[in-house]
Amino acid sequence: xxxxxxxxxxxxxxxxxxxxxxxxxxxxxxxxxxxxxxxxxxxxxxxxxxxxxxxxxxxxxxxxxxxxxxxxxxxxxxxxxxxxxxxxxxxxxxxxxxxxxxxxxxxxxxxxxxxxxxxxxxxxxxxxxxxxxxxxxxxxxxxxxxxxxxxxxxxxxxxxxxxxxxxxxxxxxxxxxxxxxxxxxxxxxxxxxxxxxxxxxxxxxxxxxxxxxxxxxxxxxxxxxxxxxxxxxxxxxxxxxxxxxxxxxxxxxxxxxxxxxxxxxxxxxxxxxxxxxxxxxxxxxxxxxxxxxxxxxxxxxxxxxxxxxxxxxx
Amino acid sequence: xxxxxxxxxxxxxxxxxxxxxxxxxxxxxxxxxxxxxxxxxxxxxxxxxxxxxxxxxxxxxxxxxxxxxxxxxxxxxxxxxxxxxxxxxxxxxxxxxxxxxxxxxxxxxxxxxxxxxxxxxxxxxxxxxxxxxxxxxxxxxxxxxxxxxxxxxxxxxxxxxxxxxxxxxxxxxxxxxxxxxxxxxxxxxxxxxxxxxxxxxxxxxxxxxxxxxxxxxxxxxxxxxxxxxxxxxxxxxxxxxxxxxxxxxxxxxxxxxxxxxx
Ligand SMILES: Nc1ncnc2c1ncn2[C@@H]1O[C@H](COP(=O)(O)OP(=O)(O)OP(=O)(O)O)[C@@H](O)[C@H]1O
Ligand SMILES: [Mg+2]
Numbered sequence: 385x386x387x388x389x390x391x392x393x394x395x396x397x398x399x400x401x402x403x404x405x406x407x408x409x410x411x412x413x414x415x416x417x418x419x420x421x422x423x424x425x426x427x428x429x430x431x432x433x434x435x436x437x438x439x440x441x442x443x444x445x446x447x448x449x450x451x452x453x454x455x456x457x458x459x460x461x462x463x464x465x466x467x468x469x470x471x472x473x474x475x476x477x478x479x480x481x482x483x484x485x486x487x488x489x490x491x492x493x494x495x496x497x498x499x500x501x502x503x504x505x506x507x508x509x510x511x512x513x514x515x516x517x518x519x520x521x522x523x524x525x526x527x528x529x530x531x532x533x534x535x536x537x538x539x540x541x542x543x544x545x546x547x548x549x550x551x552x553x554x555x556x557x558x559x560x561x562x563x564x565x566x567x568x569x570x571x572x573x574x575x576x577x578x579x580x581x582x583x584x585x586x587x588x589x590x591x592x593x594x595x596x597x598x599x600x601x602x603x604x605x606x607x608x609x610x611x612x613x614x615x616x617x618x619x620x621x622x623x624x625x626x627x628x629x630x631x632x633x634x635x636x637x638x639x640x641x642x643x644x645x646x647x648x649x650x651x652x653x654x655x656x657x658x659x660x661x662x663x664x665x666x667x668x669x670x671x672x673x674x675x676x677x678x679x680x681x682x683x684x685x686x687x688x689x690x691x692x693x694x695x696x697x698x
Numbered sequence: 699x700x701x702x703x704x705x706x707x708x709x710x711x712x713x714x715x716x717x718x719x720x721x722x723x724x725x726x727x728x729x730x731x732x733x734x735x736x737x738x739x740x741x742x743x744x745x746x747x748x749x750x751x752x753x754x755x756x757x758x759x760x761x762x763x764x765x766x767x768x769x770x771x772x773x774x775x776x777x778x779x780x781x782x783x784x785x786x787x788x789x790x791x792x793x794x795x796x797x798x799x800x801x802x803x804x805x806x807x808x809x810x811x812x813x814x815x816x817x818x819x820x821x822x823x824x825x826x827x828x829x830x831x832x833x834x835x836x837x838x839x840x841x842x843x844x845x846x847x848x849x850x851x852x853x854x855x856x857x858x859x860x861x862x863x864x865x866x867x868x869x870x871x872x873x874x875x876x877x878x879x880x881x882x883x884x885x886x887x888x889x890x891x892x893x894x895x896x897x898x899x900x901x902x903x904x905x906x907x908x909x910x911x912x913x914x915x916x917x918x919x920x921x922x923x924x925x926x927x928x929x930x931x932x933x934x935x936x937x938x939x940x941x942x943x944x945x946x947x948x949x950x951x952x953x954x955x956x957x958x959x960x
Contacts, residue, residue, distance in 0.1 A: 429802075432806040433805070433806055434802055434805050434806050434957075435957045436957065454808045454810070455808075457806055457807055457808040458808040460806070462802075462806045464799060464802045464803070464806075466799045467799075468798075468799045468800040468801075468802050468803035469798075469800070470708070470712065470800060471798070472711075472712060472715045472716070473708075473711065477711070481704060481707075481708050482803070482807070484700065484701070484704040485701050485704050485705070485804075485807045485808070485809050486807055486808060487808055529803070
């Protein structure tokens with residue numbers, strides 16, 4: 385449904401994205417994950433036809449974005465990073481305008497309008513001026529605008545930004561419910577968002593794709609390492625240097641004490657068992673051990689790892 | 699066509715909710731009315747004085763075509779008022795769309811640049827008509843109190859001239875607005891270009907070389923002159939229409955190239 389091949393975009397001398405290639409199948413939800421300035425918005429703008437790539441090919445819904453832009457634009461709903469709203473318009477007339485320029489038949493505009501307002505929780509806001517809406521509601525109007533012509537492909541740049549936690553959950557549910565019938569690309573730097581909504585994740589950093597996989601696979605791919613959380617009590621000072629000679633242990637951090645207990649988070653490389661070594665050392669050092677548990681890494685940590693590693697290399 | 703109408707409607711809505719539009723209209727009516735009054739009274743005074751002078755010489759005063767003089771002076775003043783007000787009508791056209799990010803909506807919707815530009819141009823033309831239409835009242839008054847009554851066709855030609863001049867200036871304004879994100883910058887630059895267009899024939903030398911002729915040809919006011927006299931000449935019609943076409947074409951080029959620069 386969406387195919388990007390070797391996309392590169394330069395702004396003058398600065399390279400925003402370099403050699404970005406990926407594919408999204410029909411009905412799939414793909415998440416774009418990356419820190420600020422990674423190139424998420426740039427990639428999405430190219431796919432939506434806002435500006436052309438310096439190099440590379442993008443095909444959306446079977447049409448080349450650069451050669452047949454109108455065919456692509458008719459089939460794409462795009463929510464830019466900042467919702468593109470006319471503040472002096474009322475929600476209804478704004479959505480009617482967007483519907484019209486997106487080619488929704490006149491007879492269908494009203495039903496579409498009611499449908500998207502219902503979906504985006506705007507049913508009671510049709511008569512409100514957009515400038516009087518709160519940020520979260522403006523974001524919903526932006527989303528409604530992207531959905532109004534029932535496009536095959538949705539490109540959503542940070543769709544949950546500015547929403548309160550309850551609304552975030554609602555919008556995620558909405559996006560999930562759209563999958564299947566619609567093909568969706570969304571970007572975010574909120575990590576749980578991708579694992580919750582997306583079937584596949586692309587992690588992008590400094591304009592390059594660093595990883596591309598399902599959230600589960602990404603987690604297990606880095607199962608090379610794990611985190612061990614240890615609850616203990618005693619003289620915290622004795623922890624320092626305690627595990628120096630265990631080569632698998634990368635680093636140890638000490639959390640804030642509570643009820644006289646403190647939490648150690650130990651980052652271990654590889655899958656080799658080291659818990660027996662840790663417990664023995666701690667007891668030998670006169671510390672009391674209360675609990676020890678292994679955490680599999682969350683996507684968030686993978687993400688941090690991937691990006692910090694990239695930065696280190698640069 | 700549907701897209702064009704959608705843009706036109708949206709633009710008109712935007713124009714008529716903005717306070718700038720009402721300020722422009724108010725200033726236009728106030729200044730236009732004031733000058734109409736000044737023109738009338740000074741011409742009447744002149745006529746009376748002239749009548750006295752001829753009386754002293756014992757000769758009958760020659761006939762004066764008052765309506766003609768009033769209208770001609772009025773159209774002259776009108777062009778100057780347009781010079782000041784048109785930058786404010788067009789400054790927001792594209793600059794505001796870019797500033798608030800709605801250009802991203804338009805540029806990713808299945809509409810063409812031509813539809814977008816023509817829609818916006820049509821909207822500012824409608825605004826120009828809304829400005830000009832009420833001044834017909836002045837003409838009407840003049841018509842009702844003129845003895846003998848004067849032919850209306852030359853007046854309408856004058857209005858056509860004002861409309862074409864306005865259209866040409868509006869197309870320049872749209873072009874400048876498409877170059878920047880800042881509407882104040884757009885207004886100032888547009889105004890600067892208008893001033894150059896106003897005085898450009900003063901920079902032409904006396905001898906008739908090709909450059910001088912070209913410069914004179916470019917003067918938007920030279921072509922306006924005949925209209926104010928009620929003379930309809932296709933040469934001037936062609937000038938304004940090509941001018942407008944060029945302005946809109948440059949706007950389209952600028953929008954296209956902005957895509958690559960962004
Ligand atoms: N119009 C532009 N002109 C020059 N540089 C730009 C332009 N747009 C983006 N960039 C640069 O391209 C890089 C990628 O930006 P982009 O907006 O795609 O990042 P992003 O991943 O969307 O970041 P964020 O999470 O902050 O939205 C950045 O270094 C940015 O400074
Ligand atoms: Mg972004």
